[in-house]
Amino acid sequence: MIDFTNKSSATCTMYGYPGLSITSSSQAQIGAAATRDVVRAPTTVTLAPGATANTTFGLIDSTLYPTSQCKPETSAYLTIYPPNTTQSMEVAYTGATACANSSLKLLTVEAVAAGNG
Numbered sequence: 001m002i003d004f005t006n007k008s009s010a011t012c013t014m015y016g017y018p019g020l021s022i023t024s025s026s027q028a029q030i031g032a033a034a035t036r037d038v039v040r041a042p043t044t045v046t047l048a049p050g051a052t053a054n055t056t057f058g059l060i061d062s063t064l065y066p067t068s069q070c071k072p073e074t075s076a077y078l079t080i081y082p083p084n085t086t087q088s089m090e091v092a093y094t095g096a097t098a099c100a101n102s103s104l105k106l107l108t109v110e111a112v113a114a115g116n117g
Contacts, residue, residue: 001054001055001056001057001117002018002020002054002055002056002057002078002080002091002117003052003053003054003116003117004018004047004052004053004054004055004082004112005047005050005051005052006047006048006049006050006051006052007049007050008049009049010049011046011047011048011049012046012047013044013045013046013047014044014045014047014053014082014083014084014112015042015043015044015045015083015084015112016042016083016084016111016112017036017042017055017083017109017110017111017112018055018080018081018082018083018109018112019033019034019079019080019081019088020033020034020057020078020079020080020081020107020109021033021034021078021079021107022059022075022077022078022079022093022096022098022107023075023076023077023078023079023090024073024074024075024076024077025076025077027076027077027079027090029079030073030075030098030099030100031073031098031099031100031101031102031104031106031107032102032103032104032105032106032107033107034057034107034108034109035105035107035108035109036108036109036110036111037056037058037108037109037110039110040110040111040113041111042111042112043111043113045112045113045114046114047114051114052115052116053112053113053114053115054112054113054115054116054117055109055110055111055112055113055117056109056110056117057078057107057108057109057110058107058108058109059096059098059106059107059108060106060107062097062098062099062106063097065099065101065104069099069101069104070099070100070101070104071099071100071101072097072098072099072100073097073098073099073100074094074095074096074097074098075093075094075095075096075097075098076092076093076094077090077091077092077093078090078091078093083112
């Protein structure tokens with residue numbers, strides 16, 4: 001679960017899906033970026049100052065694939081692009097194993113929703 005909190009003094013809105021990828025300690029992307037999980041339809045989320053929106057992400061177990069196909073690497077961060085932005089932020093996410101083979105889509109992300117996760 002990822003929470004987005006409006007730290008400004010003005011109301012803002014969010015709509016859609018954040019960009020999300022797993023990155024190494026050198027902040028290089030490991031494998032494919034997250035695909036959209038359409039379980040929750042996008043809606044406009046209005047955030048007053050201090051209010052929070054959230055999203056849920058999933059990571060398929062990389063050990064389901066042969067090592068030679070997956071090319072496993074250990075994560076250090078999640079790189080997150082809030083919806084409709086081009087500036088990313090990194091959050092520590094250590095110990096997960098991702099597949100460097102970008103043809104394997106292991107990471108999913110849902111549309112943002114109002115409230116804390």
